[in-house]
Amino acid sequence: MTKDTSSPSSATETSIPTMGRFPVLDRVNYPADLRNFSPEQLNQLADELRAETIDAVSTTGGHLGASLGVIELTVALHAVFDTPDDRVIWDVGHQAYPHKILTGRRDRIRTLRQPGGLSGFTRRSESPYDPFGAAHSSTSISAGLGMATAHHLLAKKNPAYRERNVVAVIGDGSISAGMAYEAMNNAGAADGAASRLIVILNDNDMSIAPPVGAMSNYLSKLMSSRKFLGLRDLAGKMVKHLPSRLERTAKRAEELTRGIITGGTLFEELGFYYIGPVDGHDMNQLVPILRNLRDAETHGPILLHVITEKGRGYRPAESAGDKYHAVTKFNVVTGEQSKAPAGPPSYTAVFARELVARAATDEKIVAITAAMPSGTGLDKFAKTYPDRFFDVGIAEQHAVTFAAGMATEGFRPFCAIYSTFLQRAYDQVMHDVALQNLPVRFAIDRAGLVGADGATHAGSFDLNYLCCLPNMVVMAPSDEAELTHMTATAAAHDSGPIAFRYPRGAGTGLALPEQGEVLEIGRGRIVRQPNRNGGGKGGIAILSLGTRLGESLKAAEQLSAQGFVVTVADARFAKPIDTALVEQLARQHDVLITIEEGAVGGFGAQVVQHLANTGLLDQVRFRPMAMPDLYIDHNTPDAQHEQAGLTARHIVATAMTALGAGCSAAQQTA
Numbered sequence: 001m002t003k004d005t006s007s008p009s010s011a012t013e014t015s016i017p018t019m020g021r022f023p024v025l026d027r028v029n030y031p032a033d034l035r036n037f038s039p040e041q042l043n044q045l046a047d048e049l050r051a052e053t054i055d056a057v058s059t060t061g062g063h064l065g066a067s068l069g070v071i072e073l074t075v076a077l078h079a080v081f082d083t084p085d086d087r088v089i090w091d092v093g094h095q096a097y098p099h100k101i102l103t104g105r106r107d108r109i110r111t112l113r114q115p116g117g118l119s120g121f122t123r124r125s126e127s128p129y130d131p132f133g134a135a136h137s138s139t140s141i142s143a144g145l146g147m148a149t150a151h152h153l154l155a156k157k158n159p160a161y162r163e164r165n166v167v168a169v170i171g172d173g174s175i176s177a178g179m180a181y182e183a184m185n186n187a188g189a190a191d192g193a194a195s196r197l198i199v200i201l202n203d204n205d206m207s208i209a210p211p212v213g214a215m216s217n218y219l220s221k222l223m224s225s226r227k228f229l230g231l232r233d234l235a236g237k238m239v240k241h242l243p244s245r246l247e248r249t250a251k252r253a254e255e256l257t258r259g260i261i262t263g264g265t266l267f268e269e270l271g272f273y274y275i276g277p278v279d280g281h282d283m284n285q286l287v288p289i290l291r292n293l294r295d296a297e298t299h300g301p302i303l304l305h306v307i308t309e310k311g312r313g314y315r316p317a318e319s320a321g322d323k324y325h326a327v328t329k330f331n332v333v334t335g336e337q338s339k340a341p342a343g344p345p346s347y348t349a350v351f352a353r354e355l356v357a358r359a360a361t362d363e364k365i366v367a368i369t370a371a372m373p374s375g376t377g378l379d380k381f382a383k384t385y386p387d388r389f390f391d392v393g394i395a396e397q398h399a400v401t402f403a404a405g406m407a408t409e410g411f412r413p414f415c416a417i418y419s420t421f422l423q424r425a426y427d428q429v430m431h432d433v434a435l436q437n438l439p440v441r442f443a444i445d446r447a448g449l450v451g452a453d454g455a456t457h458a459g460s461f462d463l464n465y466l467c468c469l470p471n472m473v474v475m476a477p478s479d480e481a482e483l484t485h486m487t488a489t490a491a492a493h494d495s496g497p498i499a500f501r502y503p504r505g506a507g508t509g510l511a512l513p514e515q516g517e518v519l520e521i522g523r524g525r526i527v528r529q530p531n532r533n534g535g536g537k538g539g540i541a542i543l544s545l546g547t548r549l550g551e552s553l554k555a556a557e558q559l560s561a562q563g564f565v566v567t568v569a570d571a572r573f574a575k576p577i578d579t580a581l582v583e584q585l586a587r588q589h590d591v592l593i594t595i596e597e598g599a600v601g602g603f604g605a606q607v608v609q610h611l612a613n614t615g616l617l618d619q620v621r622f623r624p625m626a627m628p629d630l631y632i633d634h635n636t637p638d639a640q641h642e643q644a645g646l647t648a649r650h651i652v653a654t655a656m657t658a659l660g661a662g663c664s665a666a667q668q669t670a
């Protein structure tokens with residue numbers, strides 16, 4: 001997967017360079033504009049929409065491959081369904097760029113993922129055509145069933161109410177998650193409530209990496225064992241009155257009694273009416289099929305299985321291993337993506353390097369990812385130790401409990417999951433790991449603010465949800481050398497669960513140690529010790545957790561240039577905190593600032609609790625700095641840190657304000 005390292009342009013640059021080049025697309029501002037198009041016009045619209053999507057993403061970067069795979073489906077859905085009254089829900093939402101273009105957002109499509117611009121995912125506040133916001137996967141069927149049920153209740157009360165069609169489009173990768181099955185389990189038995197729910201399984205045989213698991217194998221078999229449904233087959237299968245659930249169950253019971261196995265699909269067994277597979281790029285099939293579904297007087301939940309190709313219609317994407325899942329800005333003609341200037345290795349790479357090195361001498365180390373092998377760096381581990389690497393699919397909950405199971409048998413599992421996606425597995429972390437004190441190692445990537453993916457992907461809450469769990473050890477490296485040490489520490493920590501969180505992107509560039517050292521649990525370090533020139537107490541202490549240490553040191557320089565005594569310490573551990581260090585800093589300084597890249601209630605809360613319990617809170621002006629109580633939108637990471645108030649400037653201001661509340665002469669002793 002390619003990383004987006006391009007610097008975003010301003011969201012106010014909203015020119016439409018392709019205007020005039022696309023005569024059919026130019027006529028469409030909203031879906032209503034295309035509903036009377038002829039089949040030829042719809043096909044041409046799809047071609048133009050594809051070209052427009054490619055052109056736009058070439059200037060912004062983003063999730064291109066998935067969008068290219070659903071161009072025809074997007075046009076067909078908006079041509080057939082009465083959106084936004086009929087609801088179309090895009091699972092994950094990373095494939096919704098063409099949908100955005102057709103739903104009144106073409107003039108802003110070149111602001112995608114840029115500061116102040118369109119989100120890279122669906123978002124309710126952006127458009128009525130986005131009935132459900134997403135970015136985390138596998139939510140669409142549940143949300144769709146909820147909407148369908150709500151409409152059903154309204155229709156029951158008011159016979160004049162038109163029950164809306166609800167279409168949930170979910171990918172073959174996303175349907176591996178438990179939530180999708182929970183939803184199907186519910187929908188398949190929901191009787192009338194799910195009667196206008198249509199699930200479209202967009203099967204492109206790709207996740208971010210090639211898909212894994214039995215479900216993926218099953219879909220491949222389903223695909224290869226059946227030819228594409230043509231219109232003639234469909235005529236037989238789809239009549240105006242689709243068989244009711246009761247009729248289907250009766251037919252199935254009768255067939256089973258007679259010993260006939262009709263090859264019913266898993267979806268049929270779950271109570272869905274399965275239609276497919278269908279060529280998802282053939283508009284001339286898609287439109288009549290969708291019309292038929294729309295017009296059917298009764299139907300139960302339906303699963304329409306469409307086969308598509310990720311990256312379709314753009315050769316560089318079609319031939320790329322990752323199908324251009326996520327790209328930087330690129331040259332449309334060559335497909336060449338802009339490269340980040342050579343810089344220090346990413347935190348992800350540093351973690352992977354140390355884990356691979358540790359695994360060489362420790363055969364109990366195993367590594368687990370939930371469908372993010374390249375994003376977590378575990379693809380490197382997989383290459384070296386394929387037997388000890390497990391990609392469990394988009395299934396974070398399962399990943400955690402699977403790791404717990406391995407830990408019970410004496411293995412040393414490293415569960416590498418992005419902070420935001422680990423939220424999915426919280427009960428598993430608590431109930432299956434922490435409560436049983438099992439030594440699962442959580443390598444938590446993308447901690448803190450992540451840039452263009454925005455609030456849905458920010459790793460804001462892991463410190464909060466982990467630090468409150470008994471038995472859990474929580475670390476955060478301040479640089480990549482520290483990450484090496486923490487990886488080693490986690491490997492050596494057999495007495496219970498341990499987590500370490502690190503950010504997206506490049507490290508500081510410092511030389512890496514040959515090998516990580518095992519750190520003493522709960523011990524921080526002082527990294528800047530002021531010269532008190534024989535003076536005693538006073539000044540400012542900054543206790544930083546994680547990679548805000550650089551900003552803390554900058555702030556210290558600025559404050560000491562103004563004559564203040566400043567100590568800077570690297571907490572290393574958010575839990576257990578280094579109580580001796582905290583007490584020392586509180587006793588020796590007038591102001592104690594903590595800083596962390598996480599929501600209020602994480603590391604700072606641990607420190608304040610200790611200060612309060614020891615009475616030290618009454619003796620020091622304590623100022624915890626954490627993220628503000630809001631969701632920070634997509635932007636450059638620097639701008640996000642600025643908005644979060646977590647830069648050197650903010651630390652200085654915090655210190656000055658605290659000092660202004662009663663600055664003593666002792667503080668000026670530097």
Ligand SMILES: Cc1ncc(C[n+]2csc(CCOP(=O)(O)OP(=O)(O)O)c2C)c(N)n1
Pocket residue numbers: 066069092094095135136137170171172173174175204206207208310370371372394396421424
């Ligand atoms: C809960 C969760 N875990 C992981 C991800 C990261 N992720 C985003 S898209 C994606 C692959 C989705 O595959 P699929 O549904 O088949 O869609 P495609 O990209 O193939 O169109 C993954 C793993 C996520 N968004 N949400």
Ligand SMILES: CC(=O)[C@@H](O)[C@H](O)COP(=O)(O)O
Pocket residue numbers: 003004063092094135208326375446450453504
């Ligand atoms: C859509 C999605 O969830 C992923 O593709 C995500 O955008 C990856 O983020 P990174 O680029 O940080 O790996």
Ligand SMILES: [Mg+2]
Pocket residue numbers: 171172173174202203204205206207
């Ligand atoms: Mg897919």
